[in-house]
Amino acid sequence: MTNPSADSNPFALWQEWLEKGRDFWTKLPNEAGADPYQMWRHLWQAWADAWVKFLTQGASPELIQTGQKLWAEQAQAWTKAFTLAMGTDAVDPQQMWRQLFGGWSASWVKFFTQEASPELLETGRKRWTEQIEAWTRVLAQTMGTEAYATYLSQTAGQGLNWLEKFQETVHPQMDVTLRMLNLPSRSQIDRLLDQIAEVDKRLDDLADQNKAVLKEKIAQVERGLDDLARQNQSILKQMGLRAEAGTAKASTARTNRTSPRRPTRRSPTRSASA
Amino acid sequence: MGDTSSAASPLGAFKDEAAQRLGNWFEEFVLDPTIPPLGVTPKDLVLRRGKARLFRYRPQRKRLYPLPFIVLSWVGISPKYALDLMPGNSYIEYLVKQGHDVYLLDWGVPGEEDRDFGFEECIFDIIPRTIERAREVSNAEEVTLNGVCLGGMLSSIYLALNPDAPVRNHVALVAGIDSDHGGLFKAWLNDFPADQLIRVYGMVPPHLMGTGFKLLRPLGDTAAISALWFNLARKDYITMFKAMNRWANDFIPMPGRFFLQLAKEIYAKNALAKGDFFVGGQRVDLSRHTQPLLVAAAKNDHIVPPLSARALLDLVSSEDKEYVELPGGHISVFAGRGASTSLWPKIDQWVSQRSQKASRADKH
Numbered sequence: 001m002t003n004p005s006a007d008s009n010p011f012a013l014w015q016e017w018l019e020k021g022r023d024f025w026t027k028l029p030n031e032a033g034a035d036p037y038q039m040w041r042h043l044w045q046a047w048a049d050a051w052v053k054f055l056t057q058g059a060s061p062e063l064i065q066t067g068q069k070l071w072a073e074q075a076q077a078w079t080k081a082f083t084l085a086m087g088t089d090a091v092d093p094q095q096m097w098r099q100l101f102g103g104w105s106a107s108w109v110k111f112f113t114q115e116a117s118p119e120l121l122e123t124g125r126k127r128w129t130e131q132i133e134a135w136t137r138v139l140a141q142t143m144g145t146e147a148y149a150t151y152l153s154q155t156a157g158q159g160l161n162w163l164e165k166f167q168e169t170v171h172p173q174m175d176v177t178l179r180m181l182n183l184p185s186r187s188q189i190d191r192l193l194d195q196i197a198e199v200d201k202r203l204d205d206l207a208d209q210n211k212a213v214l215k216e217k218i219a220q221v222e223r224g225l226d227d228l229a230r231q232n233q234s235i236l237k238q239m240g241l242r243a244e245a246g247t248a249k250a251s252t253a254r255t256n257r258t259s260p261r262r263p264t265r266r267s268p269t270r271s272a273s274a
Numbered sequence: 275m276g277d278t279s280s281a282a283s284p285l286g287a288f289k290d291e292a293a294q295r296l297g298n299w300f301e302e303f304v305l306d307p308t309i310p311p312l313g314v315t316p317k318d319l320v321l322r323r324g325k326a327r328l329f330r331y332r333p334q335r336k337r338l339y340p341l342p343f344i345v346l347s348w349v350g351i352s353p354k355y356a357l358d359l360m361p362g363n364s365y366i367e368y369l370v371k372q373g374h375d376v377y378l379l380d381w382g383v384p385g386e387e388d389r390d391f392g393f394e395e396c397i398f399d400i401i402p403r404t405i406e407r408a409r410e411v412s413n414a415e416e417v418t419l420n421g422v423c424l425g426g427m428l429s430s431i432y433l434a435l436n437p438d439a440p441v442r443n444h445v446a447l448v449a450g451i452d453s454d455h456g457g458l459f460k461a462w463l464n465d466f467p468a469d470q471l472i473r474v475y476g477m478v479p480p481h482l483m484g485t486g487f488k489l490l491r492p493l494g495d496t497a498a499i500s501a502l503w504f505n506l507a508r509k510d511y512i513t514m515f516k517a518m519n520r521w522a523n524d525f526i527p528m529p530g531r532f533f534l535q536l537a538k539e540i541y542a543k544n545a546l547a548k549g550d551f552f553v554g555g556q557r558v559d560l561s562r563h564t565q566p567l568l569v570a571a572a573k574n575d576h577i578v579p580p581l582s583a584r585a586l587l588d589l590v591s592s593e594d595k596e597y598v599e600l601p602g603g604h605i606s607v608f609a610g611r612g613a614s615t616s617l618w619p620k621i622d623q624w625v626s627q628r629s630q631k632a633s634r635a636d637k638h
Contacts, residue, residue: 136492149465152462160474163474193385196387
């Protein structure tokens with residue numbers, strides 16, 4: 001690997017690591033030669049089994065020491081697998097990152113000590129922003145590769161496998177322990193939540209039914225009122241005809257009554273008063 | 275020693291600015307680190323269905339347009355106060371002040387008990403009720419539907435399955451349709467153990483949701499902190515940073531079945547764009563969408579790349595359709611300073627022009 005210097009381009013180191021990494025994930029040495037991920041699956045499985053066994057073995061005076069020993073053994077196993085995968089030369093990944101960041105920081109030191117600029121801070125800010133954007137592009141390019149996506153899926157799958165097994169092992173025990181302590185267990189809370197969700201849904205459905213029934217009732221009442229209004233109109237029409245005739249007679253009668261009455265009523269009064 | 279005041283030398287200016295930065299940092303992050311109140315535009319709850327809530331925003335001026343403007347938010351992922359972030363920087367507040375009768379459909383915070391909540395519940399239950407309720411409350415014949423992000427995907431699917439729905443206008447903001455241009459999410463979800471994830475968690479839990487989104491831009495937080503450092507002299511920037519930083523780190527779960535349909539059908543198989551996506555046994559044919567359509571995307575959107583959003587224009591049968599692209603990222607479309615001066619006025623103008631004509635039914 002190149003030594004870091006103020007002029008070294010950190011992205012060249014990144015490119016080199018990317019290429020090595022591509023080989024790392026696709027040309028893993030294994031005995032069968034057919035499945036490059038077999039070694040990693042075995043390693044994950046062994047790791048998961050060891051930790052499940054450790055966590056479920058129960059309390060003991062040597063628990064902490066056993067845990068530490070297990071951690072150290074696994075760290076060694078992973079380091080061995082990693083160096084084996086990288087090739088015949090033992091490579092320290094930390095050295096790679098040290099070189100990468102060494103070159104990057106050296107370039108910044110050079111910028112601040114040797115570049116003469118009246119707007120040093122502003123130029124520095126611009127350079128920093130450009131580098132962030134460049135790193136973002138490089139990372140996006142790396143993470144968009146099929147190899148990375150496969151790695152991500154496999155890692156997620158392995159992690160979920162472990163979690164599923166852990167849940168299957170631990171949940172029943174936790175359930176029993178909590179029930180013994182008369183505390184709500186996860187399964188009880190889950191059932192309760194499901195029931196609440198079901199009740200909520202039923203209430204919503206009832207509200208819908210009520211709304212539909214209310215709408216129908218209102219529509220019925222409106223229809224009834226419309227019918228009533230129509231009946232009233234026809235009755236009024238009929239009444240109107242009689243009323244018109246009656247009115248004519250009545251008005252005639254009134255006229256007859258009124259005309260002689262008025263002069264009769266008023267004249268004697270006025271005549272009397274006068 | 276020489277005069278080091280700002281008037282005399284650059285060193286003086288640097289000293290003054292440094293003092294102001296330190297003062298601002300101390301005031302805003304040590305003495306009073308509280309986040310400004312978010313999502314404060316006054317509103318009333320008008321509909322509840324499960325965990326979904328429909329809010330109607332109170333007018334801040336006379337309502338000018340007869341059509342309710344319904345904003346359909348995304349399901350899960352993050353809280354919806356991003357659409358109404360802060361006074362002066364709120365998409366919803368802007369629309370209300372322009373005289374629109376604004377509604378927001380908030381899907382709520384899903385939990386493990388919502389593992390069976392999927393696209394069917396959204397399309398056949400909640401969205402039709404939302405439209406009906408908005409029409410009832412506002413006494414309107416038709417509405418404008420504005421889907422944002424996943425909400426835009428849902429509104430597009432709804433209109434494809436219900437072309438005669440009482441929706442006059444459709445606005446789709448950063449709505450991913452064609453996942454062949456889906457960016458990193460497409461690459462990652464192609465072969466992702468989605469079934470296993472839902473089996474273990476019942477949903478996509480907030481911490482995994484956050485991990486997924488942060489992985490899209492691993493240096494995003496570094497860039498945000500850097501930008502804050504460069505702008506520490508500006509108090510308005512700090513206030514905005516606090517609000518955005520709060521939202522950018524606030525994740526909520528996604529319902530289990532919804533995620534399975536999204537990951538396995540829409541992302542992995544690109545079923546929606548190809549016309550192979552089924553909801554409740556019905557095939558979603560986007561060509562049945564005929565409403566006027568405005569599609570907006572962001573040039574540097576790493577969540578919904580512009581080509582993924584733009585694809586909707588080519589799939590619908592609408593005659594009246596338009597596309598706008600903003601510089602900036604995904605969030606800038608509904609919570610950015612640039613959007614408030616360019617995109618939001620464009621949306622307001624586009625919708626208002628189409629909200630005053632006679633109803634669509636009368637035209638046929």
